[in-house]
Amino acid sequence: MILINIESLSDNELRNIAQQEDLEDWETLTREELIEGLEDLYGEDEEGGLDGNSGNSKKKYINTLTDVQSDNVLSLPGVERLPESYSDTSIHMILKDSDWAYVFWSLSPQQISELEESGASLILRNTRLSAEGEPVAEYDIDVTLEDASWTVELPYHGFGYRVSLVAVSGDSETVICTSEKLVTSEGWFCAHPEELEDEKTFRTVFSSVIMKGGAVIPNRQLLALVERLQSMQKQEADER
Amino acid sequence: MKSRLNFIFNAHMPFVRHPEYPKFLEEDWLYEVMNESYIPLLRMMYRLKEDNVPFRLTFSLSPTLCSMLGDDLLNERFGVYLDEHIELGDKEIARLESDPVKRALATDYRDELIANRTFYNEFCQGRILNAFNDLSNQGFLELITTAATHAYLPVYRDYPLAVNAQIETGVLEHSRIFDKMAEGFWLPECGYFPGVEDYLTRHNIRWVSIASHSLILSPDKPEKGSYRPVRCPNGLYCFVRDERLSSLVWSFSEGYPTDPDYRDFYRDIGFDLPMDYIRPYVHEPDVRSFTGYKYCAVTGKTSDKNVYDKEKALQKADAHARNFLYNVTCKTRSLSDVLDDDPVYTVSFDAELFGHWWYEGVKWLDNLVRLIGKDDSVELITPADFINTKPEVQTLRPALSSWGEGGYSAVWVDGATNAGYYRHIFKAIERMTELAERFPAQKSLKQRFLNQAARETLLLMASDWPFIIHYQTSSEYATKRLEGHIQNLNLVYDNMCKNAVNTEWLVKAEKRDNLFRNLDYNIMNRAHLDEPSPIYTAEF
Numbered sequence: 001m002i003l004i005n006i007e008s009l010s011d012n013e014l015r016n017i018a019q020q021e022d023l024e025d026w027e028t029l030t031r032e033e034l035i036e037g038l039e040d041l042y043g044e045d046e047e048g049g050l051d052g053n054s055g056n057s058k059k060k061y062i063n064t065l066t067d068v069q070s071d072n073v074l075s076l077p078g079v080e081r082l083p084e085s086y087s088d089t090s091i092h093m094i095l096k097d098s099d100w101a102y103v104f105w106s107l108s109p110q111q112i113s114e115l116e117e118s119g120a121s122l123i124l125r126n127t128r129l130s131a132e133g134e135p136v137a138e139y140d141i142d143v144t145l146e147d148a149s150w151t152v153e154l155p156y157h158g159f160g161y162r163v164s165l166v167a168v169s170g171d172s173e174t175v176i177c178t179s180e181k182l183v184t185s186e187g188w189f190c191a192h193p194e195e196l197e198d199e200k201t202f203r204t205v206f207s208s209v210i211m212k213g214g215a216v217i218p219n220r221q222l223l224a225l226v227e228r229l230q231s232m233q234k235q236e237a238d239e240r
Numbered sequence: 241m242k243s244r245l246n247f248i249f250n251a252h253m254p255f256v257r258h259p260e261y262p263k264f265l266e267e268d269w270l271y272e273v274m275n276e277s278y279i280p281l282l283r284m285m286y287r288l289k290e291d292n293v294p295f296r297l298t299f300s301l302s303p304t305l306c307s308m309l310g311d312d313l314l315n316e317r318f319g320v321y322l323d324e325h326i327e328l329g330d331k332e333i334a335r336l337e338s339d340p341v342k343r344a345l346a347t348d349y350r351d352e353l354i355a356n357r358t359f360y361n362e363f364c365q366g367r368i369l370n371a372f373n374d375l376s377n378q379g380f381l382e383l384i385t386t387a388a389t390h391a392y393l394p395v396y397r398d399y400p401l402a403v404n405a406q407i408e409t410g411v412l413e414h415s416r417i418f419d420k421m422a423e424g425f426w427l428p429e430c431g432y433f434p435g436v437e438d439y440l441t442r443h444n445i446r447w448v449s450i451a452s453h454s455l456i457l458s459p460d461k462p463e464k465g466s467y468r469p470v471r472c473p474n475g476l477y478c479f480v481r482d483e484r485l486s487s488l489v490w491s492f493s494e495g496y497p498t499d500p501d502y503r504d505f506y507r508d509i510g511f512d513l514p515m516d517y518i519r520p521y522v523h524e525p526d527v528r529s530f531t532g533y534k535y536c537a538v539t540g541k542t543s544d545k546n547v548y549d550k551e552k553a554l555q556k557a558d559a560h561a562r563n564f565l566y567n568v569t570c571k572t573r574s575l576s577d578v579l580d581d582d583p584v585y586t587v588s589f590d591a592e593l594f595g596h597w598w599y600e601g602v603k604w605l606d607n608l609v610r611l612i613g614k615d616d617s618v619e620l621i622t623p624a625d626f627i628n629t630k631p632e633v634q635t636l637r638p639a640l641s642s643w644g645e646g647g648y649s650a651v652w653v654d655g656a657t658n659a660g661y662y663r664h665i666f667k668a669i670e671r672m673t674e675l676a677e678r679f680p681a682q683k684s685l686k687q688r689f690l691n692q693a694a695r696e697t698l699l700l701m702a703s704d705w706p707f708i709i710h711y712q713t714s715s716e717y718a719t720k721r722l723e724g725h726i727q728n729l730n731l732v733y734d735n736m737c738k739n740a741v742n743t744e745w746l747v748k749a750e751k752r753d754n755l756f757r758n759l760d761y762n763i764m765n766r767a768h769l770d771e772p773s774p775i776y777t778a779e780f
Binding site (some may be wrong): 011016034078081082083086092094095096097098100104106148149151158180183184185186187188189190192195199203204205206207208209210211212213215218219220221 | 298466487664666
């Protein structure tokens with residue numbers, strides 16, 4: 001038996017319990033407010049029942065914790081394998097290269113239950129943002145509750161991107177979680193490739209990335225830039 | 241026009257220390273590079289000094305490497321490693337009595353081991369960091385630091401505390417060990433992301449090195465190409481790696497080390513001779529490993545290798561040093577009509593390439609430095625030398641980049657083998673932050689428990705584990721390390737949530753992962769970033 005002291009619960013755990021108990025404004029409450037709110041809530045059940053000395057309230061915390069922490073707590077002191085998931089809902093995006101990002105997410109057990117009960121479908125939404133952070137375009141990818149990661153394309157440079165998990169039920173959409181903004185940059189020469197047509201500029205800038213055999217280092221953006229230059233030169237030659 | 245050559249060597253090894261075993265396979269990584277790279281490089285630099293050859297080189301010594309090089313247990317084991325391999329040399333000399341060519345090679349290897357042991361024991365007093373520090377104090381080296389566990393920082397951009405903890409711990413450790421502040425910081429894997437400069441200047445770092453495409457793909461127009469350092473808008477100097485010159489050495493397809501006459505790295509008696517013979521020098525249970533006794537030349541893409549001809553290979557090392565210098569001077573000549581200042585060429589390598597991977601690399605470097613010493617048109621400089629001239633440089637925003645395959649993060653986040661671990665690594669960082677904020681200013685046992693959790697978090701972030709998993713070299717060990725550190729952090733988290741301390745685990749963990757002795761877990765508290773940067777006090 002694990003004796004739970006409410007003060008020992010993590011912020012995430014408190015928030016999960018508060019969400020499960022439909023505590024008002026649970027998302028924005030501070031740690032102190034969450035504790036106070038839960039104390040009030042459970043205090044109604046049984047007098048003095050929040051310090052682990054009261055049977056009912058203690059049981060309630062344990063059940064809630066068991067729900068949200070899977071077997072992690074129960075397998076103490078040693079943990080033999082990595083948890084398959086964590087108790088909170090979150091989504092992260094890591095840039096792999098100039099055009100692709102690795103996205104992974106986790107859904108809390110409560111979130112999964114709600115989605116299963118509602119029959120809502122799940123989409124991964126990739127939103128392109130302007131420099132001011134305003135959405136300018138988005139595309140959706142259908143995902144399932146079994147999915148936990150995806151590789152998404154970031155097709156335009158010089159923009160911010162943000163991914164969200166969205167529950168879709170009929171005509172209504174609910175954003176479940178959103179990643180931090182990831183900003184990609186567009187190189188000055190990518191926007192002004194004509195500047196590199198000047199031989200001296202090209203030599204100054206590119207001579208450090210052309211290898212002994214004459215090939216440019218295998219970088220996607222540099223290679224694209226060289227391709228554009230070649231195409232511009234071919235076009236000019238054709239016109240002549 | 242004068243060519244200014246800025247050589248930067250990144251000396252780094254992941255923290256591998258297993259006191260729970262009498263002998264541990266992956267600890268050999270350290271002993272091999274100590275014997276084959278670090279000590280030979282140091283001996284070479286002292287020879288240059290004795291011969292009055294001027295030189296200035298930059299070495300980044302990673303905090304994990306420094307921790308291991310200063311560790312009693314690992315140093316004691318290195319002594320045993322040297323003794324055993326000298327003994328193996330004696331056996332090889334006897335075994336090869338009828339093969340004079342290989343016998344001469346075995347004798348060379350054995351004699352080098354003996355010379356290394358003498359240098360290590362008598363000159364360094366068992367601490368090779370002393371020699372690096374000595375050369376720095378005498379004005380030959382600029383020593384710099386890097387991220388605490390060589391974390392690849394761009395993947396942690398959403399975790400400011402984790403990025404800061406890596407940088408701050410690196411800076412503090414360097415200051416503690418070398419009794420001086422590092423002015424430069426080696427961005428692990430040349431991994432730059434916009435914004436990292438703010439963490440660096442917070443800790444008085446003045447310069448970093450970035451990849452060429454970081455400059456070429458900047459949102460600002462680069463005016464001088466890669467040949468003059470630039471400054472970030474916050475003042476941090478960036479020395480741009482010259483990919484072409486660096487690739488003359490470091491290229492799997494066309495670099496000098498691929499020359500057929502050089503010694504082959506992979507053919508080693510640890511894998512080629514009968515187990516009964518080699519057993520005392522490899523690992524239990526009959527796990528073959530490198531011994532350093534290698535008799536084959538690269539030859540080509542064939543398993544039928546020529547016998548290594550050392551004389552011929554050393555002549556090649558001399559020719560390649562001349563070739564490198566020729567490329568430098570040609571380059572300067574070809575740029576003379578487009579540059580109005582002397583070009584600065586930054587070439588950077590992993591230090592372990594020299595001697596360990598490329599056996600003749602130390603001799604190549606020795607030859608090159610001596611050639612430069614006689615050539616008035618080329619000068620060796622360090623970044624601090626350049627900065628101290630108060631140069632006028634362009635202010636520019638570098639772009640995200642690394643020196644990894646493709647130039648970004650795809651090696652460390654490959655989507656197939658290693659990316660799945662970031663779910664756990666990020667969670668561990670979040671949990672560590674949560675612990676630091678829920679339990680600030682703890683004393684005694686809980687403080688030790690939380691400090692150890694902070695160590696586990698930093699170790700977890702090492703770039704080595706996803707790198708090794710990606711390239712499938714020792715992926716089983718890297719996977720175990722990653723999972724072990726995640727589990728350790730979760731264990732502390734779960735215990736602290738119960739207001740408990742697992743003392744049995746703590747004592748073991750402190751003995752095993754005994755690095756960063758001054759690490760304070762409060763570094764992971766968000767309030768820490770609002771405080772001024774720590775004042776550095778040294779204990780050297």
